Amino acid sequence: MPDPIFDDPRLAAIYDLFDGPRGDLDNYLHIARELRARTVLDVGCGTGSFALRLASLKVVVTGVDPAAASLNVARAKPGASQVTWLHADATTLPPMRIELAVMTGNVAQVFLTDAAWHDALTGLRHALVLGGHLVFETRNLEHRAWEKWASDPMIESIDIDGVGLVTQRRVVTDVALPFVSFRHTYTFPDGTEIPSDSTLRFRDPDEIAASLDAARFTLVERRDAPDRPGAEHVYIAQRDSAS
Numbered sequence: 114m115p116d117p118i119f120d121d122p123r124l125a126a127i128y129d130l131f132d133g134p135r136g137d138l139d140n141y142l143h144i145a146r147e148l149r150a151r152t153v154l155d156v157g158c159g160t161g162s163f164a165l166r167l168a169s170l171k172v173v174v175t176g177v178d179p180a181a182a183s184l185n186v187a188r189a190k191p192g193a194s195q196v197t198w199l200h201a202d203a204t205t206l207p208p209m210r211i212e213l214a215v216m217t218g219n220v221a222q223v224f225l226t227d228a229a230w231h232d233a234l235t236g237l238r239h240a241l242v243l244g245g246h247l248v249f250e251t252r253n254l255e256h257r258a259w260e261k262w263a264s265d266p267m268i269e270s271i272d273i274d275g276v277g278l279v280t281q282r283r284v285v286t287d288v289a290l291p292f293v294s295f296r297h298t299y300t301f302p303d304g305t306e307i308p309s310d311s312t313l314r315f316r317d318p319d320e321i322a323a324s325l326d327a328a329r330f331t332l333v334e335r336r337d338a339p340d341r342p343g344a345e346h347v348y349i350a351q352r353d354s355a356s
């Protein structure tokens with residue numbers, strides 16, 4: 114079940130504004146070009162920020178997300194008709210043969226159990242053509258991002274057209290590694306407060322490598338995210354066998 118921040122219609126509608134500029138996505142456009150991908154599956158596409166940028170470059174894009182509210186935001190954006198939107202997740206995909214599957218925005222960290230992560234990887238492997246690639250990012254465990262989050266409640270207010278002044282606060286609610294939990298609370302002009310609780314799993318590079326191997330992917334490369342060096346790792350894996 115996706116967190117309210119993605120699946121509550123009032124929160125999904127304002128997600129992009131609080132998320133801010135998405136310079137992080139340039140790297141994925143670059144990788145898609147590098148891999149010469151003509152068909153891309155954006156897994157956990159959320160409000161469609163990456164899928165829409167890619168589709169504008171004439172790539173055939175499918176965006177999939179289990180959060181209906183985020184998909185509705187994506188579907189209402191300019192250019193949305195160029196993308197196929199699916200309300201699903203990696204384990205419930207229809208048959209497809211795509212060249213590149215991508216998880217931007219640390220989607221890989223929402224899979225809390227080994228089984229959920231393995232099932233997602235297996236679903237993506239089946240969606241890929243032979244030789245197809247899977248590219249995803251995950252925060253570097255050693256960077257200990259949660260310590261910065263705990264010291265910075267990230268209180269931000271934005272005056273939103275048609276909504277008014279909305280305030281976002283973030284608090285870390287639990288650190289029980291490899292799990293880190295936090296709560297975003299949004300206060301709307303009518304006084305309504307909507308909380309959204311999230312838990313992410315931090316996996317180290319050895320765990321990621323082993324999980325890719327177990328799902329029969331070949332790990333091609335691990336890179337630093339160019340826009341967040343030291344903080345984020347980008348993994349490039351390949352489906353290189355038919356079985």
Ligand SMILES: C[S@@+](CC[C@H](N)C(=O)[O-])C[C@H]1O[C@@H](n2cnc3c(N)ncnc32)[C@H](O)[C@@H]1O
Nearest residue numbers: 115119157158159162180202203217218220223
């Ligand atoms: C931080 S957002 C990133 C959204 C988008 N990739 C981006 O970069 O803007 C995480 C996304 O993962 C989605 N998500 C949650 N559980 C998921 C699952 N089991 N499979 C795929 N996506 C999932 C959420 O609904 C949300 O849209």
